[in-house]
Amino acid sequence: MEAVVLANGEYPANPLPLKILAEAPYVVCCDGGADEYIRRGNTPDVIIGDGDSLSDENRRKFGHILHRISDQETNDQTKAVNFLLAQGKRHIAIIGATGKREDHTLGNISLLIDYLRAGADVRTYTDYGIFIPCQGTRTFPSHPGQQVSIINFTARGLHGKGLVYPLSDFTNWWQGTLNECTDTEFTIEAEGEYLVFLNDTVLR
Amino acid sequence: MEAVVLANGEYPANPLPLKILAEAPYVVCCDGGADEYIRRGNTPDVIIGDGDSLSDENRRKFGHILHRISDQETNDQTKAVNFLLAQGKRHIAIIGATGKREDHTLGNISLLIDYLRAGADVRTYTDYGIFIPCQGTRTFPSHPGQQVSIINFTARGLHGKGLVYPLSDFTNWWQGTLNECTDTEFTIEAEGEYLVFLNDTVLR
Structure with a gap:
């Protein structure tokens, strides 16, 4: 940085x-x-x-x-x-x-x-956590139980791996909030732009 | 209420x-x-x-x-x-x-x-203020200098009266933030849905 x-x-x-x-x-x-x-x-x-x-x-x-x-x-x-x-x-x-x-x-x-x-x-x-603006498919390190929110801007074909709840092409902000990681990494597949919020459960 | x-x-x-x-x-x-x-x-x-x-x-x-x-x-x-x-x-x-x-x-x-x-x-x-979900044209009481933000969801034809900065069909949240009232009321003309945030300058 x-x-x-x-x-x-x-x-x-x-x-x-x-x-x-x-x-x-x-x-x-x-x-x-x-x-x-x-x-x-x-x-x-x-x-x-x-x-x-x-x-x-x-x-x-x-x-x-x-x-x-x-x-x-x-x-x-x-x-x-x-x-x-x-x-x-x-x-x-x-x-x-x-x-x-x-x-x-x-x-x-x-x-x-x-x-x-x-x-x-x-x-x-x-x-409370980290906001990361993303474009296209991205993979992030995580820990099981870590809370994550995905806020859609222009993304289509949203699909998640290593998350408790399935993703879809959310049209309102709240729809992708309060998801949860199941493993030591998770992947979001998408075309277009979205925000990831990683709740930092380790530090609080 | x-x-x-x-x-x-x-x-x-x-x-x-x-x-x-x-x-x-x-x-x-x-x-x-x-x-x-x-x-x-x-x-x-x-x-x-x-x-x-x-x-x-x-x-x-x-x-x-x-x-x-x-x-x-x-x-x-x-x-x-x-x-x-x-x-x-x-x-x-x-x-x-x-x-x-x-x-x-x-x-x-x-x-x-x-x-x-x-x-x-x-x-x-x-x-810090009041969020009001709106549909269509709405008028609100205000005071000159009061800060107001308009966050677009599905609205088209956004147009303001009694505001310092012109409105347009905003596509990102920040675009309608930090506007300012010029008078004792303001009007937002629109079709569709948007959020108004009235910053309560009187109470702070």
Whole structure:
């Protein structure tokens, strides 16, 4: 992984996203998301946003790494991902993207499909699990009993191996949620795009 | 409003959902969601679920109001809504449906469209705002500057009045998020189904 985007949702509490953040070679904070990161003794490589949710003190102190990108059509998470892609950094972890306003959560999660289309290898790590945007057939390591949700975007011919419940070409988000792994790996066969959510039962 | 469903997500902290819960004429708790409600001195009218996330003490003490509905195809929130619809209670508020596992949040929110199709007049109140499943053209009271998100499901011909940014037939969730009201009401013209999220800026 080449970079971490720390978004402006709830600051992570789970050990996995915290570890990813601590070990990140390059950290882009989304606007006010930088405040808590700095308060904990860290220095972001870049802060993306218009600075309106950043504290006055940090706006002064870190003005030299604040990149203002004015684009009403995208949010700060997308600006951060685009900033990294423009630098050739494709392998990206997103942290802190959920847990506050639910419309922000929905937006940030669904944008993963756009980042996949733009060529990013990106995952969102939350306090409850990992969102992975996928295209075509994919296999993932798992453990028996691990909960997994599949959220369909444009996929057809959805078929699962190593899952308790059968998959179909879901038309509503909830239909693929709350499935369960039966083995140490599972496979999703499909044409088109979908999101996988792996509930991290090990870390909680 | 005839009934409140208290789901098994994060217990509400915002004054609006807490007020709705306190004034509810009839409260259905989803399984373990009952524990905190009872701990605060309340008694649910019904507890729906298989009791596996309910505390041992409450399973014993409230066994007489625990309705076990075995259906692997639906979650407890849906069982609660169906239970109410079967009693003729159509006007339903859902509380505590978000804030923990994000796949549960996605599922619970998207299920509102199914409840609308089943004839329910239902809204989900979160700590950050209100989700309203809609069909066809709808007008809502608002205040200038209030943030609103529109998440498209099956709607065509989406067009807004009293909103800062124009609507179109969005194909990804994020596209209709983070709009803003310009006046004391706004209208969404459409054929088909969509979700409105009203960010409650007054109460925060």
